Amino acid sequence: MSRIVHPPSYPAAARPPRGRTVRFWFDDRAYEGVEGEPLAAALWAAGVRDLGRTEATGAPRGLYCAIGHCFECRVRVGDRPDRRACLEPVREGLRAYRQAPPPPLASGDRGAPA
Amino acid sequence: MSAGGEGVLDLAVVGAGPAGLAAAAAAGERGLVTAVFDESPVAGGRLLGQLHPVPGGWWVGRAEAARLVAAVEDRPTVSLRLGAGVYAAAREEGGFRLHASVSPTPVRARSLLVATGATELPVPLPGWNLPGVITAGAAQTLANVWGVEVGRRSFVVGLSPLAFAVALELSAAGVPPAAIAPPAPGPALAHLGPPAAQWREALRLARLGPVWARPGAALLASPALRRALLPRLPRSGLPLLGSRLRLNVAVEAVVGRESAEGVRLRRLDGDGRPVGPAWHEAADAVLLAGGLRPVPDLLRALGARMATVEELGGEVPVVDPDGATTVPGLYAAGNALGVEGAAVAMAQGRRAALAVAARLGRADGRAQAEARAAVERARADAPFAFHAGVAEGHRRIAALWQEGGGGDGRAV
Numbered sequence: 307m308s309r310i311v312h313p314p315s316y317p318a319a320a321r322p323p324r325g326r327t328v329r330f331w332f333d334d335r336a337y338e339g340v341e342g343e344p345l346a347a348a349l350w351a352a353g354v355r356d357l358g359r360t361e362a363t364g365a366p367r368g369l370y371c372a373i374g375h376c377f378e379c380r381v382r383v384g385d386r387p388d389r390r391a392c393l394e395p396v397r398e399g400l401r402a403y404r405q406a407p408p409p410p411l412a413s414g415d416r417g418a419p420a
Numbered sequence: 421m422s423a424g425g426e427g428v429l430d431l432a433v434v435g436a437g438p439a440g441l442a443a444a445a446a447a448g449e450r451g452l453v454t455a456v457f458d459e460s461p462v463a464g465g466r467l468l469g470q471l472h473p474v475p476g477g478w479w480v481g482r483a484e485a486a487r488l489v490a491a492v493e494d495r496p497t498v499s500l501r502l503g504a505g506v507y508a509a510a511r512e513e514g515g516f517r518l519h520a521s522v523s524p525t526p527v528r529a530r531s532l533l534v535a536t537g538a539t540e541l542p543v544p545l546p547g548w549n550l551p552g553v554i555t556a557g558a559a560q561t562l563a564n565v566w567g568v569e570v571g572r573r574s575f576v577v578g579l580s581p582l583a584f585a586v587a588l589e590l591s592a593a594g595v596p597p598a599a600i601a602p603p604a605p606g607p608a609l610a611h612l613g614p615p616a617a618q619w620r621e622a623l624r625l626a627r628l629g630p631v632w633a634r635p636g637a638a639l640l641a642s643p644a645l646r647r648a649l650l651p652r653l654p655r656s657g658l659p660l661l662g663s664r665l666r667l668n669v670a671v672e673a674v675v676g677r678e679s680a681e682g683v684r685l686r687r688l689d690g691d692g693r694p695v696g697p698a699w700h701e702a703a704d705a706v707l708l709a710g711g712l713r714p715v716p717d718l719l720r721a722l723g724a725r726m727a728t729v730e731e732l733g734g735e736v737p738v739v740d741p742d743g744a745t746t747v748p749g750l751y752a753a754g755n756a757l758g759v760e761g762a763a764v765a766m767a768q769g770r771r772a773a774l775a776v777a778a779r780l781g782r783a784d785g786r787a788q789a790e791a792r793a794a795v796e797r798a799r800a801d802a803p804f805a806f807h808a809g810v811a812e813g814h815r816r817i818a819a820l821w822q823e824g825g826g827g828d829g830r831a832v
């Protein structure tokens with residue numbers, strides 16, 4: 307997966323500004339991203355879809371809304387848990403992690419069965 | 421008193437989308453001490469990803485957003501606080517108290533404008549929570565705002581206006597989705613209506629589509645012709661916006677182990693009922709386009725009287741002609757009042773700011789009348805409507821206000 311290479315007909319004013327390329331880590335693997343873009347965008351461009359596990363079933367979860375509404379993209383950034391990867395800007399040396407799933411919820415808290 | 425200090429703000433704005441930014445610029449123009457909060461580190465809201473052709477070129481939301489941000493930054497009494505999510509708000513003597521994620525102390529303001537925009541309705545098919553399944557709006561953000569390719573073979577599920585906007589945008593960027601098809605009907609999808617209703621919705625937009633779409637829409641409007649024609653269309657659909665519009669197949673599920681690998685499809689008959697055996701097709705990204713609804717949370721939490729108006733997309737506050745809610749000093753603008761385009765949102769933002777300024781003697785009736793008229797003009801000039809009957813929806817809100825909007829906090 308990758309970055310869009312826009313055709314010449316694409317309006318110049320709509321092209322994303324070209325930021326500096328930076329290196330960051332996700333679960334101890336190094337990736338490259340564009341400074342200031344959301345962590346989730348950089349990871350998507352790198353082909354990473356799975357950003358963590360749901361507390362309810364342990365199934366993988368990833369980007370969903372990309373604008374901070376759904377909280378499906380929560381990751382740990384440094385020592386800060388539950389950061390939304392779709393809002394967290396990428397910067398040089400950033401270290402982010404998939405969150406270890408917390409202990410299972412009591413069965414009454416799981417909502418409807420899958 | 422500076423906008424960054426400990427004093428009481430004249431106006432706090434939640435949301436730095438087109439509505440909030442336009443409001444802040446107008447408030448600054450009138451000298452109001454104002455702060456705009458947005459949980460995103462980037463100002464512009466949903467404007468940033470918008471892009472559509474206009475006669476002689478393109479309308480580029482990113483450029484509009486930059487213009488609004490510059491207008492805000494030009495005003496010494498206005499501060500823009502990004503990366504600051506407002507997670508709680510309460511009424512207090514003489515105004516409001518807000519809690520924002522970056523401020524250790526609450527923010528106080530005499531007036532509060534909620535410009536929190538809209539959010540997408542879910543399309544909860546089996547498999548919709550697999551990684552690689554995102555909303556159509558998420559694809560718009562990835563591709564248009566950040567220049568990230570969504571997929572090599574992406575599949576749009578849903579026939580909402582946003583499905584077509586995103587297909588057009590991805591196509592302009594040279595990465596069109598492979599297909600656009602409705603979801604198969606199911607109990608969890610009742611809010612989207614049956615396929616026949618979704619076809620009607622899509623056909624409402626057909627006048628913006630390619631030449632074949634217009635007579636095609638007229639033909640499909642008749643159930644008899646639909647029953648005759650739809651089964652004869654190729655299963656692979658018709659070319660649209662560099663993609664394939666597939667009206668006579670439906671997506672039953674997203675399939676994949678650790679992430680989306682494909683979709684399971686069924687044929688639809690002329691009445692929109694799934695028929696025949698299912699089959700699979702590969703898809704490396706699935707884009708769910710369920711439609712939009714306003715975000716009412718802060719308004720409801722502060723006790724504003726709310727109403728559910730289908731033409732506006734859902735639950736909205738009962739407001740006066742400026743966007744003042746039933747709670748004194750609490751205003752709404754933009755998609756929080758109903759789902760519409762960004763030009764309307766900007767005009768609504770300015771209108772609310774001038775109403776606040778008027779209360780402080782900083783705007784006259786004439787400026788306010790112009791600001792109200794600008795909203796109507798923007799609505800009339802909109803390239804398309806997200807929901808049929810938006811103007812009618814706003815008239816219903818006006819009628820509810822007339823009937824006694826003063827009754828603070830009552831549900832209808």
Ligand SMILES: Cc1cc2nc3c(=O)[nH]c(=O)nc-3n(C[C@H](O)[C@H](O)[C@H](O)COP(=O)(O)OP(=O)(O)OC[C@H]3O[C@@H](n4cnc5c(N)ncnc54)[C@H](O)[C@@H]3O)c2cc1C
Nearest residue numbers: 435437438439458459465466506537557754755761762765
């Ligand atoms: C996903 C999506 C895609 C859309 N695409 C189109 C399109 O292609 N064409 C079109 O005409 N219209 C589109 N719209 C409609 C869009 O809402 C309007 O065009 C316009 O952007 C509305 O402006 P607004 O200022 O009301 O809201 P928005 O532009 O949504 O801005 C709201 C802002 O509020 C912020 N916010 C929300 N809650 C909080 C909080 N508690 N604390 C701090 N900040 C908060 C958000 O981060 C956001 O920046 C889309 C809407 C959505 C949701």
Ligand code: FES
Nearest residue numbers: 370372376377392
């Ligand atoms: S993807 Fe929805 S909050 Fe980040």
